[in-house]
Amino acid sequence: MSQNIITLADLIENVKLGGGSVITSVTELEPAAGPHASVAPAKYVEGKGQSAKSVFVYETRYIAGKPENQDDPKKEETKTAEKAVKGKPQTVVLIDSKQSELNRAEAAIEQGRQYGDEAVVKIPRAVVTYQTENGPVEYTDMELSHRIFDGHFRAGTIDGKLITENDDYRALRNCTPADMSALLNTAPAALLFGAWDSTRKSNQVRLRSALVGEIIGVLADQERSGEEQQARRSGARVDAVAASVQLTPKDMESLVNDQEAELSDKNISEQRKKIKDAKSGDRISGSALGLGSIPPSVEEIGGVSCRRITRSWVLSLATLRQLRFGTDETKNVAARALLAALGLNAIARAERELYIRANCDLIESAAPVVTLDQRFGEKKPFAPLTVEHTDQLLLEAIENAKKAGVAEWNGQTFKVEGNPTIIKNAAAEDAE
Known part of the structure; x- marks a missing residue:
C-alpha cells in the first residue's frame, strides 16, 4: 500500500503557476452507535419573526459508489483516488456546513496554541482584548467572523487611539492582490480562511477561503422527502x-x-x-x-437516518496562486507553500477530533483518502494527514519562507484593546 506523505517539495512544485488545482481529503464516516442510529444535522432558521422555524438543509447530489478498497483493504490504495462505482443523483442532508467545518479547523489550531504546540505557536495572530468584571477576555482573528477586518477589531484602539488611525492596521486594510505581505506576517488566517473588509467605503480587501470542508449524509430512504424522514426529539425536565x-x-x-x-x-x-x-x-x-417540572413533549426536529456519510476537505492551490507578495516569484512560491502547509495542518487538526454536536457522534469507516491533483486527469494519492506530520511540514515551510525573505513567523501578536461600549452591551441571548 502506498504511504507516501506530502512533502514541502510537493507543495512548492504545485503552488507554482500551472501546478495542481487542489489537494483533497475525503473520509467515509458512520454513526458511532451503528447503522441503526440517526444523526443530528446542522439546524438553520427558515423565515422570520413568529413564522421562523428550525429546518435541516437537503440537496440533490451525485453520489458515486464507495471506494473499491473500502470493502477490500488489500486492494491498492491508489485505486481509491482513481476509480469509483457508477453513481446517481441522491438526496442528501447537510450535516456540517463549510462555515462550520472551517470554524472547527480554526478552533483546533487555537487549541494547539493553548497546548503550546511548537508549530502553531509560531503563527502570527491578531487579538482583541475586552476588559470585563471577571478580568480580560481575548478573541483572536481565527475566532471572529471577518478575521482581522471584523467589527470587534475595527471598533478597537491601539495605544489609546482608534485602530483605523494606526499605520500598521492601515497597511493591512490597504493590501492589494499585488502584495499581501502585511497580512502574511500579521494575520495570515485571512489569507487561508478568507476575509472581507465589508464596511469599508472603498478598496475593500475581499479574500475567498482557500480551504473548504463539509460533511453530508445520504438519506436512508430515497423514495421519501427529507422532511418525511425527520425524527422528532422529546424533551422534559424533572x-x-x-x-x-x-x-x-x-x-x-x-x-x-x-x-x-x-x-x-x-x-x-x-x-x-x-x-x-x-x-x-x-x-x-x-x-x-x-x-x-416540564412534562414530556415532542419538541423540534431531531435527526435523520443516513445510509452513507462523507466528510470532505478541499485545499485550493489555484486560489493560493492568486496571492502575490511582491514581484519576486521565489517569495511568492515560498509564501504560498507556507499557507498550503498551514491548510494541511488545519485539516489534520480538525480531523483528529470528530466532535460535531449533541446526537451526532460519528466514527471513521475507513482512512481518509488524500489526493493531489496533477492536472490532465492525473492524481497522486498520499497517506492520511496527521498532526505530527503536518506540524513538521509547517515548521519546514516557515523556515523556507524565512530564508526566502518573505515571512517571519515567530508567534507575533497584533494587540488591540476592545471598545468597552461593545462588551458593556453584549447579551448572551438573541433579542429576537
Whole structure:
C-alpha cells in the first residue's frame, strides 16, 4: 500500500503557476452507535419573526459508489483516488456546513496554541482584548467572523487611539492582490480562511477561503422527502423538589431581584411584566427561573437516518496562486507553500477530533483518502494527514519562507484593546 506523505517539495512544485488545482481529503464516516442510529444535522432558521422555524438543509447530489478498497483493504490504495462505482443523483442532508467545518479547523489550531504546540505557536495572530468584571477576555482573528477586518477589531484602539488611525492596521486594510505581505506576517488566517473588509467605503480587501470542508449524509430512504424522514426529539425536565412551583407576584419579584445579576435582561423584563400585569390572586409559574417540572413533549426536529456519510476537505492551490507578495516569484512560491502547509495542518487538526454536536457522534469507516491533483486527469494519492506530520511540514515551510525573505513567523501578536461600549452591551441571548 502506498504511504507516501506530502512533502514541502510537493507543495512548492504545485503552488507554482500551472501546478495542481487542489489537494483533497475525503473520509467515509458512520454513526458511532451503528447503522441503526440517526444523526443530528446542522439546524438553520427558515423565515422570520413568529413564522421562523428550525429546518435541516437537503440537496440533490451525485453520489458515486464507495471506494473499491473500502470493502477490500488489500486492494491498492491508489485505486481509491482513481476509480469509483457508477453513481446517481441522491438526496442528501447537510450535516456540517463549510462555515462550520472551517470554524472547527480554526478552533483546533487555537487549541494547539493553548497546548503550546511548537508549530502553531509560531503563527502570527491578531487579538482583541475586552476588559470585563471577571478580568480580560481575548478573541483572536481565527475566532471572529471577518478575521482581522471584523467589527470587534475595527471598533478597537491601539495605544489609546482608534485602530483605523494606526499605520500598521492601515497597511493591512490597504493590501492589494499585488502584495499581501502585511497580512502574511500579521494575520495570515485571512489569507487561508478568507476575509472581507465589508464596511469599508472603498478598496475593500475581499479574500475567498482557500480551504473548504463539509460533511453530508445520504438519506436512508430515497423514495421519501427529507422532511418525511425527520425524527422528532422529546424533551422534559424533572424537578425533584416539586412538580410545579406557582408563586405570588410578590414572591416572584423577590426571587427575580435576588437573581437579577445572573438572569438575562430579556428574562428579567418578561418576568417583571408578568408581575406588573398580575391581578389579585394570580400565581406566576417559576419555570422561567428553572423551577418545577416540564412534562414530556415532542419538541423540534431531531435527526435523520443516513445510509452513507462523507466528510470532505478541499485545499485550493489555484486560489493560493492568486496571492502575490511582491514581484519576486521565489517569495511568492515560498509564501504560498507556507499557507498550503498551514491548510494541511488545519485539516489534520480538525480531523483528529470528530466532535460535531449533541446526537451526532460519528466514527471513521475507513482512512481518509488524500489526493493531489496533477492536472490532465492525473492524481497522486498520499497517506492520511496527521498532526505530527503536518506540524513538521509547517515548521519546514516557515523556515523556507524565512530564508526566502518573505515571512517571519515567530508567534507575533497584533494587540488591540476592545471598545468597552461593545462588551458593556453584549447579551448572551438573541433579542429576537
